[in-house]
Amino acid sequence: MDDVLVLARLQFAITAIAHYLFVALTLGLVTYLVVMQTRWAVTGKETHRRQTRFWGQLYVINYAMGIGTGIVMEFQFGLTWSGLTHFVGNVFGAPLAIETLVAFFAESTLLGLWIFGWNRMGRTLHTVLLWLVALTAYASVFFVLTANGFLNHPVGYETKDGTVRLTDFTALLTNPNALSASAHILAAAVVTGSFFIIAVSAWHLRRRTGHDEFFWSSMKLALPLAPVFILATAALGGWQIDHSVRQTPTKYGERSDRAQALVETFTEKFGPGNYFPPGFSQTAEFVMIIPALFMMLIAVTGGLFMIKRNLIRRKVLLWLLTAALVLPYVSNVSGWIFREVGRQPWAVYGVLKTEDAVTPGLGFGTVLTSLLVFGTLVVGLLIVDWALLLRFARRGPDGSHLGRAPGEKSEDTAADLPRQAGEPAPAASSPPPSVPTF
Amino acid sequence: MWHNIWYALLGLFLAGYLALDGITLGTGIIGGRLARDDAERRTVAAATGPFFLGNEVWLVAAAGITLGGFPGLESGVISGVYPVIVCAVAALLVREAATQFRRRGSGERSLRRWDALVRFACLTLALMWGLLGGVLIGAIPVKDGHLPIDAAVLLQPVAILSALTAVAVFALHAAVFLAVRTEGSVAGRAAGLARRLAPAAAGLAALTALVAVADSTVRDGLLNPLPTALLFLAALAALLLAPRIIASAGWKALLVSGFAALSPVLLLGAAHFPQALVSSAGAGEDVSVAEAAADPSTLAVVGPVVLLVLPVLLAFQAMQWWAHRAKADDRSPAYF
Numbered sequence: 001m002d003d004v005l006v007l008a009r010l011q012f013a014i015t016a017i018a019h020y021l022f023v024a025l026t027l028g029l030v031t032y033l034v035v036m037q038t039r040w041a042v043t044g045k046e047t048h049r050r051q052t053r054f055w056g057q058l059y060v061i062n063y064a065m066g067i068g069t070g071i072v073m074e075f076q077f078g079l080t081w082s083g084l085t086h087f088v089g090n091v092f093g094a095p096l097a098i099e100t101l102v103a104f105f106a107e108s109t110l111l112g113l114w115i116f117g118w119n120r121m122g123r124t125l126h127t128v129l130l131w132l133v134a135l136t137a138y139a140s141v142f143f144v145l146t147a148n149g150f151l152n153h154p155v156g157y158e159t160k161d162g163t164v165r166l167t168d169f170t171a172l173l174t175n176p177n178a179l180s181a182s183a184h185i186l187a188a189a190v191v192t193g194s195f196f197i198i199a200v201s202a203w204h205l206r207r208r209t210g211h212d213e214f215f216w217s218s219m220k221l222a223l224p225l226a227p228v229f230i231l232a233t234a235a236l237g238g239w240q241i242d243h244s245v246r247q248t249p250t251k252y253g254e255r256s257d258r259a260q261a262l263v264e265t266f267t268e269k270f271g272p273g274n275y276f277p278p279g280f281s282q283t284a285e286f287v288m289i290i291p292a293l294f295m296m297l298i299a300v301t302g303g304l305f306m307i308k309r310n311l312i313r314r315k316v317l318l319w320l321l322t323a324a325l326v327l328p329y330v331s332n333v334s335g336w337i338f339r340e341v342g343r344q345p346w347a348v349y350g351v352l353k354t355e356d357a358v359t360p361g362l363g364f365g366t367v368l369t370s371l372l373v374f375g376t377l378v379v380g381l382l383i384v385d386w387a388l389l390l391r392f393a394r395r396g397p398d399g400s401h402l403g404r405a406p407g408e409k410s411e412d413t414a415a416d417l418p419r420q421a422g423e424p425a426p427a428a429s430s431p432p433p434s435v436p437t438f
Numbered sequence: 439m440w441h442n443i444w445y446a447l448l449g450l451f452l453a454g455y456l457a458l459d460g461i462t463l464g465t466g467i468i469g470g471r472l473a474r475d476d477a478e479r480r481t482v483a484a485a486t487g488p489f490f491l492g493n494e495v496w497l498v499a500a501a502g503i504t505l506g507g508f509p510g511l512e513s514g515v516i517s518g519v520y521p522v523i524v525c526a527v528a529a530l531l532v533r534e535a536a537t538q539f540r541r542r543g544s545g546e547r548s549l550r551r552w553d554a555l556v557r558f559a560c561l562t563l564a565l566m567w568g569l570l571g572g573v574l575i576g577a578i579p580v581k582d583g584h585l586p587i588d589a590a591v592l593l594q595p596v597a598i599l600s601a602l603t604a605v606a607v608f609a610l611h612a613a614v615f616l617a618v619r620t621e622g623s624v625a626g627r628a629a630g631l632a633r634r635l636a637p638a639a640a641g642l643a644a645l646t647a648l649v650a651v652a653d654s655t656v657r658d659g660l661l662n663p664l665p666t667a668l669l670f671l672a673a674l675a676a677l678l679l680a681p682r683i684i685a686s687a688g689w690k691a692l693l694v695s696g697f698a699a700l701s702p703v704l705l706l707g708a709a710h711f712p713q714a715l716v717s718s719a720g721a722g723e724d725v726s727v728a729e730a731a732a733d734p735s736t737l738a739v740v741g742p743v744v745l746l747v748l749p750v751l752l753a754f755q756a757m758q759w760w761a762h763r764a765k766a767d768d769r770s771p772a773y774f
Binding site for chain 2: 112
């Protein structure tokens, strides 16, 4: 039984981490895309359109795995965690149902309209679609974190006849644990998006690929914002810790009296046991914070060198700005490990143990098989997705497939070779008259 | 009352999924055979591409409704059909990636390889959904609201026949779609294929029904035989009718084949209502819609939220169909 629990947890951890690797960038990039496309909508300038297309292309490639891994996560609640859905489904499922309908259903439909709306829709309508995609994505964060916040700090419920009932929907939606985590995560996602744009731009500027204007303009947008959002993430993280120290004291180890008192309560209600999470969850807290310090240092240094475009000549600094892309990812993953492993041994803090959340009677071989299937597929496709991101990032603004008008040449034939400096970029051809506009 | 509204919502999203993603699934299965050259392959991709995300998302919504509104089904059934769901979810993941990546690679060979993966994933999905329908239509060994994993239940003859029927029905539905949405050689070949598939799909469906009626465990699941039989006959008629009216009725033919594709949801609902699951261990073990549903306190609070946004969601979907109502050819935007 213990082995089944380990495998089920491992399976969820792998898919959840993989899911978040893509979600963080999706949220961060869409925020920048909204800025870029709105500039285009207002000014009508081709440079803004090109910028939206290039970063939008990377956004869409990244999005694919976000959806895929999200589906794998959603179905695991029924497959391996039916103890959880059986016991707290009345409360835990509500925000997830709202998320899939109100947020994701709209988001996905609108994203499809946006991808295929290039060259077919009016600029304003097309931009409004992207705004709606971004808003529904943020709404997703809020509702998913409401469900997750309930696991960390259950509110608005009562236990009756062996299941949990929803008593206060407002309390569930205004759970400070979820609100503070949502805000922290959104800020961190913008940091991820910033460092992605910074890294790709710095690569092109360092290699002098001939798109200096294009990538300098992207760099000018993302680099000054990065320190702002790092500070915001840190401040919102502090707010979150302020809540979670009181709500989930065992997350922070055995030091506090509050944790000791709570363990006594747990022991009374659930019998003796180890009510502290494994030690590595606290290590994860530091692995989350330390990269943030480096991100701050690099971003501020880079920002200082932006005066008179000094940065373009600083090859080492540009190299560092590209390499720094790994940092937000380390922080994102560690942050989630700190939050979720730190909640152990509870699935719902103080209410349901993780060992009781697993599907009863689940066989070892069954979970092992699905773990191998999902694990192999998720890791394999993750590598393919990142390889594609790398390829389209290196191709530069003329290699975008997104928004390509019928008949427009892309850089497919000149596979992945950087353009020569000074070579004029092909102008986007106007859509043929036969294409109906919407 | 709220549990019935939620049950209808679950039915709506599942039906929407089968009718809409059925097009994507079927195109994945037959698209490679219909298109003979690059231009035709682009036409097929352009025909379904704009709807890909909007179609599959109905399943995510249906799963969300199950999670929020029917914890009894979530915890009782899904773990009992574990292997089927794992295959389906793995296929969904592969199809998602392969569809989005297929035209991002360079060269014909990578496109071919991704296309083969799309075809394999779509075939797997069609088989799994068919299997699931075939298992759930009969009485199943659910006890105390829990369904144990049992290969004999998952691989019973009705389930296997139902899986094969699903492949034929989705293929037919997609052929009707391609015949309506494209022009020229692809449309002609699709219409021809739809006509040839009709007797096969209808025959398989009829055979599945005969085997189901002959099997006493399955027969036990049919609590309301008359409405079930009438619905089944209507679906059968739709399968035979849709290919014949492509030329005269245009898009309306797609509604007819769409009805055939979504009919399993209606059949399952009609066969069991007011139960959600019928147990082979006796009527006392049946899981009614009310029992499977979440607590009334949840349904009554979240239900209005869902009903309020539903028209907006449907409007977004309608917008997508309106935006891409024109016939597709190889010059149409085909991002995927």
